[in-house]
Amino acid sequence: MAQVRLQNLGKTYGALSVVRGVDLSIDDGEFVVLLGPSGCGKSTTLRMIAGLETINEGELTINGTRMNDVDPKDRGVAMVFQNYALYPHKTVFDNMAMALKLSHVARPEIQRRVAEVAEMLGLTPYLERKPAALSGGQRQRVAIGRAIVRTPEVFLFDEPLSNLDAKLRVKMRMELQQLHRRLGVTSIYVTHDQVEAMTMADRIVIMDAGEVAQVGTPRDVYDRPANFFVAGFIGSPAMNFLTLRRAGEGWQAEGAALCLPALPFDTGKLDRLTLGIRPEHIEVGDQTTGPWCFDAKVELAELLGADALLNLGVDGVEMLARVNGTAHPERGDSLRVKLPPDLLHAFDPATGGALPRKA
């Protein structure tokens, strides 16, 4: 049972800094997901925790013990790799037993533990097979089993599901969640897939260009993105952004006719800001009038199935709205939209930071 702490963790390759100032405190049994676009330093951070990359800066502690210079095998961590990384020339049993053999666990004990984990993962019939004779999902189960057998203090996952097809990915995701509930081991999980992150994480760490952009529960990062980057990264399709200029009491969209009343944000002395609204939060077809309602024209309508996406022109501003797919408006329709003020987000265009709501 383990607490993991990253203090000001950093990694440089020569002059190139790929991870900077990562501060993170992970509680015992917590499932933390590192989320971010490709190349943002998620794997590097995870690999520093694993001991596969040296830590150039800052400190890593597990249960209060400094781990910066401890050998990977002595950190009490086990890792599951994206491409499984099973020994192709060894059987499933030997793959799972390797770490125990190397740490001189007695043979009967190895047998017992591997059998138990294999049973848990439905791998018992395949123990004598080589990885080549398994499907992708089974291979990833072996890789997970290999990590479980070691009874580590911390599980590390680096995009473990991204080599699987969509259906299997959903199934394995649920299995991993069940496994976590059952074992309760502190887990750090890297992915670029926000659905995985939202569904699995106790807390999400969103990274951008080597730095932590926000740490929070899935609800936090969706409802209260701390900055422009997180707002644009979380949510699919992405949040609509428009640049506004102060116009008297209210605000006007830059280069368009759209005018909004006073915003419910602490805008201070800013005379420009970036406003954000999620496609799913735009209310369409609302006939009521009010300061937040506007005329709009449907420029494109795409049916996704349950939902439909509408490209709207709202007083010269392009916006994407996500509406119910049954009887949705068609291209060319004119309608009314409401931008609910409670669901708006505002960002300082200079710093990207979210502006606080007025009390």
Add this chain to the structure above:
Amino acid sequence: MLKRRPRPILYVLVALSALISFFPIIWLILTSVKTQAGVYAWPPQYWPDPFTAKNYVAIFTKSPELLRSILNSFIVGTGVTVVVLVLGGMAGYALSRLRLRFAGPTMILILAVSMFPPVSLLPAIFQNFLQLGLLNTYAGLIIAHSGLFLPIAVWMLSSYFGTLPIELEEAARMDGMGYLRIFLTVILPLSWPGFVATGLIVFIFSWNEFPLSLVLMTQSAMRTAPVAISLYPGEYSFPWETISTATVLAIIPILAVTAIFQKQIVGGLTAGIGK
């Protein structure tokens, strides 16, 4: 889409080029079963008439020095292969995986060194070997050939190692293996096709190498096959049938091994070339 139809012209060209490349070997084999009269017949005899196995019998009974030279080549070739695979394997692994700071320049340097013609190394090798008493010893020629062929082995093996996923080694490190154990229990078992291909090429290069073998092995009992065969012609006669027979015996081991491992050789030679 390009249509893939068998094209007769292509087959003719392939057959022709095969014939041209194999002609010397076919000629060699045919000569080895001709009588002396047949060899010197005019117009030239294409098909042996009569066939004879006498030359083979003669080699074993009358020219033990030729057999001995084949054995010498075999000993040297095997020794060189072992030395080069052990050293080349370790060097190739280090250069491909340990993220050494000067891995790139080192590889180029190794390649550059291997470009020197062997003859240019001769004076230095000869004088040193003379003082060290390594002339006319297996160890001497094995050392010389190893130096000669190590670069190509390092290049071939490191490019082969490069095709193995790095995560495999990282998983092994997480499992608690050190570099040596990873090399021995993970890398070696997975890269044997690369080792087979490299070993074979080195063996063949050593088997065929002439200038160093000629100068470093001067006693007739220590000569290697190519040297012994080329020096065999007597003062007045040129016994082509015996020479051909010895040559056939000398290339049989290589042909056999190549045939057995041809898949690995092709795989090993093309490993790391794109994907």
